[in-house]
Amino acid sequence: MSLEIIPLGGFSEIGRNCVAIKHDEEIVICDMGLSLEQYIDYTEGLESGRAAVSGKKLIQIGAAPDVNILGDLRKNVVGICITHGHLDHVGALPFLANRFDCDIHATPFTAEVIESISNRDGLPLKGRIIKHPINGRFRLTRKIEIEFVHITHSVPDTVGVIVHTKDGSVAYINDFKLDNSPTLGPKTNIKRLQELKGIKCLIIDSLYAHKTEKALSEKIAEQMLFDALLSMDTKGKTIIITTFSSHIARLKSIVKLGERLGRKVVFLGRSIDKYAQASENAKIHSFKSQVKMVAYREKIDKFLATLTRPQDYLLVATGHQGEPKAVLSRIVTEGKLRLRPDDIVVYSSKIIPAGQNEQNREKLDKFLRSKRVRILSDLHVSGHGAREDHRDILQMLKPQHIIPTHGGMRQLEAFKDLAINELSYKQDKVHILYNGKRLKLA
Template identity: 35%
Template structure:
């Protein structure tokens, strides 16, 4: 059977992920993502109103026109998890393909919301839920399997396309976490089985985000302990404490809510994306929050909540807000600019339970937000976080478990690929033979 891979997006940057695998006459598309930084550099861009071709020209979504070079029919569109760099282009591109979107329940719910907000295209692809551990047929000879992984968003998987020539494992995004705060541990046993069954793993496509960092990525339980220690250390402060994290990081939000109550403060979730992700997770029973937990996304509701906090006393509350990257319209940035009823005083604490995404736009915005906060006298607690991506030893473990015949680094630019290439070469792979360093828009033939 002919096996061909199109590396469409995410092979020159972190963002706008999209990869297609052709096995014979059947094609599976993994991810359709957005590169948010390419949107943020423009003022007042509303992607919901824009045409896909304009977004492609901006470098904001994958240029999927290379798909016309694949001689097969798309049977499924498979986003691995609910982050925008993996689902953010589905509303712009999925309607071009007569194929269902297949994903885990939480991811499907986020895709539904993404599609519902689309104003330019009508996206009526079937949305099919499949749990981790589930399988479905792809054409007469192939099978799609979801393997459970741990990431910084719940209900994440690595999809595996089983073909007569061996399996194609799409390895974006994960960490090896045996003690997660929410959900099951990564299924390393299943990865080892896949590496040793039938014809083994034909190809492994891997996320290289943290490949240049030594050691292993700590468990989310480590971040939870760090966060608890930080909040307990300022438990006696009688002023304002504000926390921010990734809105999609439900495990971290859960920890913030629990620890706020432990130090005698009432947690409240503020910001549109904070309300969306946490509300969806609670509705689908992935997390249980206190019955009186406030979640407010609309600006008027948020400002009313801030007025209440100022009236009743900042020392009684812990607002958990959007804006950990310094996004211009996010809640924390508005607070830093003095555009909300919440008044920061000298000595008030701001907890960043997130790291800066290593990209110039994010780094610049985050720096500006921190400077504005410090000008108001805020004390910054930074890097209370663990990554959702593998470090060097995690990558070594995955190569050892899967023993793939071919490896394709992804989710980075060429500079970001370099540490992973060094690791793979140390394990016997060679660039140009079975280690394929590629760019957006390229085709790689594995079996002719």
């Protein structure tokens, strides 16, 4: 019997998700993400740009998982399995994956995102990126089989990674909600989650464990957008919407909204263009026939300069956190697009409570209000499950051991409380770990 969990990043903290799962001498790593706040603070101060960033430095400043914890065990890593394409799960791959002599395994959309970020950073990956379908199962080594169980989140092709061994299975479900009415792609594979037997340990997203809620469906976010915009007097008004670039389902709803409003949809910004391209390549959803894409700064400025009737368009821009360099802030504050009273700016997003975000948004909104622009905030639902989603997953999988992750102490303690006080787990079966704190499973 030999199963061990070695936390490398994202334990007792939010960001840089990464864990090593050791069975006998072999190790599988799940996820290799960045802590975006630390990463952005550091790279924005660099004059030489991203090419100068090293994995060593990112580990030092807490922006990347501390893979040094593995020491000589580094040689024993037989595969890196990625759950989904958010940067706090894939973003450190270009800086750290080449330290390991193995392939990277991901679903098609996630694989496209990995290729795109490693090209962007000019840091080619040594290992192959092997694509597996959602709900696929493959043999990694003689002793380890991997299963990708599809689970809903706010980016396509998200999976829970199940590491099957003769000593039991470890399930790594990090970022999920149970969406019964997704607007893109299938529902969570509940049937398979219920069938899985012998889950020795579940490592699970606990971000909203303190909220006595069940996550709202993406269908609700779509309805929020439709209700707000279709009931307002939008005739003759400029409308700009901003959202998460990787949120393909939301972008699809926005395109539907454009159709209802009788407006041509335009995506403005490099990051939306990149994710739309990944969606196209992975055959998730094609925007090509319905949307005009304008990716680069000069082209955006040129497009806006020649735009005589903005009221005929639904403009979708990057910059939902009010980031000064993103498209939304730039075009409105620099006057690239002249906004008039009763024009509308829609945030199909929530402020991420980290770093400069609140201040940036306040500054941008103050500017918009000075122009008497109408602001619609928070037309959004989260991609993370809450306490009642957690309860459902625990009841489906019935894991022997539980390790909540993706949370600070408040969230982890709330998850522990659910497991112990409401689902009768024993104290010694629920583990709050920190990076480097290994756990041998008996």
